[in-house]
Amino acid sequence: MSALEAVSVTKRFGGLVALSDVSLDLRPGEVHGLIGPNGSGKTTLLNMLSGYYRPDGGRTSLDGEELDALSVQRRARLGIARTFQKPRLLPALSVLDNAMLGCWRDTRAGFVETAFALPRARREEKAFRDRAIELVHGVGLGHALTRSAGLLEHAEQRFLEIARALAARPRFLLLDEPAGGLTGAEIEHLGRIVGTVRESGIGVLLVEHHTDFVFRICGRVTTLDRGRLIKHGTPDEVRRDPEVVRVYLGA
Amino acid sequence: MSTNARNLALAAAGALALLTLPYWAKDLYWLHLATLIGAYWILIAGLNLVTGYAGQLSIGHVGLLAVGAYGFAILAGTHGLDPFLSLLLCGALGGIAGLLLGLPSLRLPGFYFAMATMAFALIVTELSLALGGLTGGGTGLSVPGFPSPMNSPWGYYWLVLAVAAGVTWLTWNVARFMWGRALIAIRDSEVAAASAGIGLFRLKLTVFVFSGITAGIGGGLFASLQSYITPDTFVFEIGLFFFVCIIIGGRGTILGPFIGTVILTALPEIVAPLAKLGAFFYGLMLLIVVLLIPEGVGRLVEVLIRRFRGEPHRSHEVKPDLPRLASVLARKEDAA
Incomplete structure (x- = not known):
């Protein structure tokens, strides 16, 4: 089956068990929410799927093929893109150049071809520039195309990271608290962007604290608490689960 | 577009000035100085990709310069090989030396990498x-x-100028296409670079080997210009000098380090009292630039304009264009 999966994964940091026997599968064309209190292991799981950590137990896989031995780069090349809790942009470069960085996945021109400006390097440059311009406008940053990324406001940085991730034409997009620090109106825009991404067939994993937002746009939701999976299901099932209410949502 | 036309005109004027330098240079000493700057620049242009773009602080490129210089002296001098063939072999030699140095050291964190190049x-x-x-x-x-x-001072100047122009063109291409963005990503955020699929070590090693090739060629031309070399020709301070040229010029540009190279090579020669200061002068320049214009002299004009005009601050609501987003996401492979 076509999916990005974590199967019974466990992760320890010294004596701390960050994840314990947690399973999650992300399918193409769905938005899958991952919620839980601070320190419950959400970001650890996202980092494990994108390759920053190896599981101490269990495994991660893509379309049934094991991923555990693959580096962050190899996974990016297989179509797993992500954003970061604290946006990691290149402040010295323009918005457009930042978005174009995502096109590295499709860059075939090697160093020598590039140094001599051979046709493939020129052709790729043109195609990638065009793709990135469309994406930058698509996420609503057309007004800032040539501005240096270091001068962007917080929301703009978050949306640019999404454009950069999409420039890699990913199959799966992992968003680490994309609504953090956004205003209500900006969260609305984010929701529409995520919806459009989902409709294009990309599977979106949404790690988020804004539970209203998660329950509104996700098809399925997984809840973690202190490294354990406590509930998995549709938004309605999760919202009504007594354990979820007790540890996270509150009465 | 008008700035583009202006830049083009400036570049053309600069190229013309460099090309005709033997006709307007005051005397042969100036020509010698210009040729020396050219030989240094061939090395620094390559090093600029390593240090200014990929952010790897190599302070030991004088070692690669020496490899090229001795290689040329031995191949063309001792063994009597054709000088042009020798120069090509110097490039290969420098590239191999760069590979041997880069393989074990480029995985080290910044400070330790710098120490390895010094060693x-x-x-x-x-x-x-x-x-x-x-x-x-x-x-x-x-x-x-x-x-x-090429045995006359002006003939040799034009040879060095041609090689320098070629190397500059190569680095400019690397800088303006995808590789340039990838190298800057390695410099400014390894995490972002990795998540974009950029193989950090592979790219660092590639540009380091390239800088070894340019250092080898620059070394050969440098040696022939000096006409006599000893181990004292390649003191460690020269390695620092290359590094300082790039930092003073500014990271992530090509023009900046070029200006840095010209200023740092020519000023102590033209203004005699500065020559007496020696390394003190480089240190002072470095301090002034790092404290006052950390972007480097290459960005001075840009920074001044920004400071006087102020950055236009417009608060824009981010308004996604969803049909446009959907249409680009629906595209099948459009890459070359």
């Missing part, structure tokens, strides 16, 4: 002393020139 430079100097049979030891080697018409 390399010191080892090369010691080896050039120890391998007397090959290098002439402390006495050194005399270095042959190039055949006519």
Whole structure:
């Protein structure tokens, strides 16, 4: 089956068990929410799927093929893109150049071809520039195309990271608290962007604290608490689960 | 577009000035100085990709310069090979030396990498002393020139200028296409670079080997210009000098380090009192630039304009264009 999966994964940091026997599968064309209190292991799981950590137990896989031995780069090349809790942009470069960085996945021109400006390097440059311009406008940053990324406001940085991730034409997009620090109106825009991404067939994993937002746009939701999976299901099932209410949502 | 036209005009004027320099230079000493700057620049242009773009602080490129210089003296001098063939072989030699140095050291964190390059430079100097049979030891080697018409000062200047222009064009291409963005990503955020699929070590090693090739060629041309080399020609301070040229010029540009190279090479020669200051002058320049214009002199005009005009601050609501987003996401492969 076509999916990005974590199967019974466990992760320890010294004596701390960050994840314990947690399973999650992300399918193409769905938005899958991952919620839980601070320190419950959400970001650890996202980092494990994108390759920053190896599981101490269990495994991660893509379309049934094991991923555990693959580096962050190899996974990016297989179509797993992500954003970061604290946006990691290149402040010295323009918005457009930042978005174009995502096109590295499709860059075939090697160093020598590039140094001599051979046709493939020129052709790729043109195609990638065009793709990135469309994406930058698509996420609503057309007004800032040539501005240096270091001068962007917080929301703009978050949306640019999404454009950069999409420039890699990913199959799966992992968003680490994309609504953090956004205003209500900006969260609305984010929701529409995520919806459009989902409709294009990309599977979106949404790690988020804004539970209203998660329950509104996700098809399925997984809840973690202190490294354990406590509930998995549709938004309605999760919202009504007594354990979820007790540890996270509150009465 | 008007700025583009202006830049083009400026570049054309600069190229014309460099090309005709032998006709307007005051005397042969100026021409010699310009040729020296050219030979240094061939190395620094390559090093700029390593240091200014990929952010790897190499302070030991003088070792690679020495490899090229001794290589040329031995191949073209001792063995009497054709100078042009020797120069190509110097490039290969520099590239191999760069590969051997880069393989173990480029995985090290910044400070330790810098130390490794310093150790390399010191080892090369010691080896050039120890391998007397090959290098002439402390006495050194005399270095042959190039055949006519490159045996005249202006002929040699044009040769160096042509090579320097070629190397500059190569680095400019690397900088403006995807590789340039990838290298800057390695410099400014390894995490972002990795998540975009950029193989950090592979790219660092590639540009480091390229900088070894340019250092080898620059070294060969440098040696022939000096016509005599000894281990004292390649003191460690020269390695620092290359590094400082790039930092003073500004990271992530090509013009900046070029201006840095010109200023740092020519000023102590033109203004005699500065020459007496020696390394103190470089240190002072570095301090001034780092404290006052950390972006480098290459960005000075840009920074001044921004400071006087102020950055236009517009608060824009981010308004996604969803049909446009959907249409680009629906595209099948549009890459070349």
